[in-house]
Amino acid sequence: MAAYSVNEIIEMAVQIERNGYAFYDEAAKRKDLDDDSRKLITWLRDAELDHEKTFLRLRDEVDNMVLELSTDWDMVAAYLKTIVESRIFNNEDSAIRKAAEAKDLMGVIDNAITFEKDTLLYFHAISDGISNDKAKTALRRIINEEVSHILKLNDFKKSLS
Template sequence: MWFFRAREIVEFARQIEQKGQQFYRAMAEQAADGRVKEIMLALAAEEKEHEALFTRMLDGLENYNPPETYPGEYEEYVRVLLDAHVFAKDIKPGEIACQAGDPQKALDMAIGFEKDSLLFFYELRQLVPEQERSAVDKLIREEQKHILRLAGQKKVLA
């Protein structure tokens, strides 16, 4: 039995990318180190590219209107799922920017956030009909590429 359609997962991904952009921009504003600021702005730009890709993916996916036992039930459920994701939490970028004072720590933090996204999509993948999983697999591959890029940047700075 499945609970989500691929379109919903792609929409979750798009919203996570929006939150990521906001977070990385706020981190850049708070960064004291110029390299950390540069890295955070680059990450925000990459999140924007992912958001655009995921928005384009929505065009080919079927709409889904799940049954509700009361108005707004499904939206409430989706909000709870998204709030459990690290970018959706009420994070104070200024406080975290202090923790990510050097580029290595900033990249470690970003890799951690991207891993959370990967885990989120892996979990949701099992709740999508088999014939629609390829769309979720595409999201997963994009997040994996992002982690590899971050790891590459980390090696360059080492």
């Protein structure tokens, strides 16, 4: 199996963030949301856009630096491929469809939690495969933000019960 290049890995991360943005943007349009739900979903949507911008900046810097891949990059690339193939949103259309077709707010929140967990797995795998300090720092920041998204969504879900 051919390993992904660093540029491909970053492009996949950008696409994951775009898919998340599409999901949250569509979810924010739902008529069954109250103000608190809409506020949370809009905040998550905006965070996806911020993450996309971070990855785009990182991608632009890849041309000017070597990210110092770890020695087990082939294993990391195989793991990334598995994550990408099994994630909840494979493209923006599927993300929009998941938001629009969710039965209710609980369904939207469940899909959002699954998306954030998929994203977290992917970003951990990237982080494990890159030893460049600047790239690792950017990824750690995003990973911490993704963890906070999961915690916020989980707390919100508990408040609905």
